[in-house]
Amino acid sequence: MSAALRLTAVLLWLAAACLLRLMLGDPLLLAGDIILGLTGDAPGVRFILVESRLPAVAVGVLAGAALGASGTLFQTLLRNPLAAPDVVGVSYGASAAAVVGMSVFALQGPALSAVAVLGGLASALLVMWVARGGTTQFVLVGIAVAAALQAVVNFLLTRSDARTAQDLLHWLVGSLASASWERAGVLALCLLGLAPAAALVIxxxxxxxxxxxxxxxxxxxxxxxxxxxxxxxxxxxAVAIAVTGPLAFVAFLSGPIARLLLPGRRALGLTLAAAAAVGAALTVTADLTPLPAGVITGLLGAPFLLWMLTRKDSSL
Structure with missing residues (x-):
């Protein structure tokens, strides 16, 4: 199968996942109901779509694409398929900063996104400084930093009241349940600014x-x-994590899957775009079940990580 057909298959997977996300739920909607709702001929269906399901699809596509591209950039830079934000501490840096922002300062929206970015950046700079350019050291130091930041998050959870702790735990699992047009707009604006930057570093x-x-x-x-x-x-x-929480393994899975779809040496820009599409498809697909999306991505990512570790061409 040619690379073009494989990329088309990924896009069809994404489109099918988006359609199923609009259909599934209470009430169950058929394709005809969705068309009537979007054209305004069924006000009740339109309300369900516009206020609940479409924002979840938009956030899922944007956050998944951002995580997929981020993971591929890390893996390419470090020449290590295991070096995703989940593994090297960046995700926990953004998560810890976001938890502090939510639990201590009650931050939301753009302010929370900014704090998450700063937290992820701080953890990345710390890992880079300690590792001093070594690829293996970067991954190992990142794992150590992630463990320390996880302890910080757990401490904050024990110091929060029951309601706040429950909200934080729900967010830390990673979910699209709180998706809204406001959050989708913030994420879209951030990605509009970051897309040219990503193109420049290719x-x-x-x-x-x-x-x-x-x-x-x-x-x-x-x-x-x-x-x-x-x-x-x-x-x-970080901007994706600030909106959805840390969706486990989306960044880690997207790059290797994209490279499996595009074997041989391909232009990095094409690989990055494929990884973004895979990340979006994974995230929306994970949101099709009643479970939080982060639970599903974790279930998918854990065996894939074990498989990667057993491959001869994987490195750590």
Missing amino acids: RPLSSLELGEDAAASLGTRVGTARVAVVLVAVALS
Whole structure:
């Protein structure tokens, strides 16, 4: 099967998942009901779609795409399929900052997104500083930082009242249940700003894939390029986490699946776009069940991680 057909299959998967997300729920809607609702001929159905299901689809697509692109940037930079935001501590940095913002300062909306980005950035910079450029060290230090940040989150949960702790736990699992047009709009604006930045780092990142010495010989400023890629990847994951919570393994799964769909050496921009589409499809698909989306993505990601660890060409 050609790469074009495989990408088309991913887009069809995404479209089918979005349609099913609009149909499933209480009440169950048929495709004809959705058409009538969107055209205004069924006001009750239109209310259900516009106020509940369409915002969930929009947030799922945007957050999943951001996480998929973020994970692929990290994996490409570190040349390690295990180096996703979930694994190297960035997700927990954003989560810990968001939990502090919600539980201590009652932040919401753009302010919460900004705090999550700062938390993810701070954890990434800490990992980079301690690892000092080593790929294996980056992953191992990230795991250690993630464990420490998880302890911070657990401490805050024990100090919160029952209602706040319940809300925080629900958010930490990762869910699209609180999706709204306001949150979708904030996420869309953030991604509109980050998309050009991601496009700008593709070229230097492509040269870094060849190795730091080769990249330097091609005129790439290695240190500057690495920092720029990390900043963009952290921002992409953090803005998504601020809206949906940490959806486990979406960033980790998207890149390897995209590369399986596009075997051989492909343009990094194409791989990044494919990973974003896979991330969006995974997130919307995970939201089709009554369980929180983060539970489903975790169930999918855990065996995939074990499989990756048993492969000869995986590295740590």
